[in-house]
Amino acid sequence: MEFKDYYQTLGVDKDATADDIKKTFRRLARKYHPDVSKEPDAEARMKELNEAFAVLSDPEKRAAYDQLGHRYQAGQDFHPPPDWDAGFEFSGRGFSGTESADFSDFFSELFGARMGRAHAGGGHFHARGEDHHAKIMLDLEDAYAGAVRTLTLRVPRVDAQGRTVLAEHALEVRIPKGVREGQLIRLSGQGSAGLGGGPPGDLYLEVHFKPHARYRVEGRDVYATLPVAPWEAALGGGVKASLPDGAVEVCIPAGSQSGRKLRLKGRGIPGTPPGDLYLVTEVVLPPADSPKARALYEQMARELAFDPRQGG
Structure with missing residues (x-):
């Protein structure tokens, strides 16, 4: 997948104001709208502009696109980094699935799932304020004992x-x-203010775990590599293993x-x-780095x- 430079598509500077972007889009839309344009690529060009x-x-x-995009050039091979949007607080506004389906795979990869979640939070025309959504990154150990964390959102x-x-x-959360991974933590009243005196919306924090050097998570199951010496694997016996909630003695079956x-x-x-x-056992060989x-x-x-x- 190629990176799309949306600023280049519209022909505006990266520090363009909201009014600059709107005026440029309207001018280009008059030129390329398929209903009026005689340009041979009008339909494809209009889709890119939209x-x-x-x-x-x-x-x-x-803001999220700018945070990600400053490291890439138009046409560059692109795969979004894991959890690139962590810490961004999104409000409930967004496109419906039908509208966003008209856009590129690049757009869907960045905003499709996020916007699908946000749109479900509520509409613009209710007195209640919009719900907000943000992805947060937690340590796996927090899931074992619970914790109170101060999180900074942008x-x-x-x-x-x-x-x-x-x-x-x-x-403070x-x-x-x-x-567990993907679970939503609801903070009541932390979304947008209500309209006409209505109650505020809520803030939903979607939980993701930080990459861990030792552990891998699948649902509620946790996987870890257990290094063992050749004689421990061959003869069996007890070894101490570190777990997220403390150490435990593990019996290695002989012949592992x-x-x-x-x-x-x-x-x-x-x-x-x-x-x-x-x-998961991993037999580790001692180095042959001495005469003995x-x-x-x-x-x-x-x-x-x-x-x-x-x-x-």
Whole structure:
């Protein structure tokens, strides 16, 4: 997938004001609208203009796009980084699925799922304020014990000059024990103000876990690699393993190979029922970096006469 430079599509500077973008779009729309244009590529060009305007005319999407896009050039091979939109607070406005379906895969990859969630939060024409949505990144350990965290969210605003700026605000959030990936934490009354004295909307925080050097999460199940020495794998025995909620003694069955799964029932993310934790063994060889170590390996080679490729 190629990166789309929406500023280049509209022919405006990256610091263009909201009025500049609107005026430029209207001028180009008069030129390329398929109902009036005689340009051979009018329909395709108009589709590109509509998509660029949909992003750059919306302060929220523009701010998120700017944060991501300053590292890329038009046409560059592009895959959005994981959780590129974490920490951005989006309001409930957005396109319906039908309208956004007319846009490119690039647009859908960035905004499709986000806008689908946001649109479901409520409409513009009710007295109740719009719900807001934000993706947050938590440590896996928070899901085991629960926590109170101060989170900083970035909210796009349009300043007096019509330019999109990011305002930050901090929230103290209670993370419930057993929270899982994709779960929504609702903060009542933290969305947009209501209309005509109506109640404010809510803020929904979508939970994602930060990448962890040791653990991988699937639902409520947690996976970790357990390094073992060759003699521990061959002879079996107890070894100590670190878990997100503390250390535990694990029994290694004799004759274990790399890739063997050891299931610790109920030691995954808490819940009803809780998940399981799987330790995947990885046999680690001691380095042959001393005369004594080399001699031991040579003795094993002679006396065991072991061929790992036999029968392969």
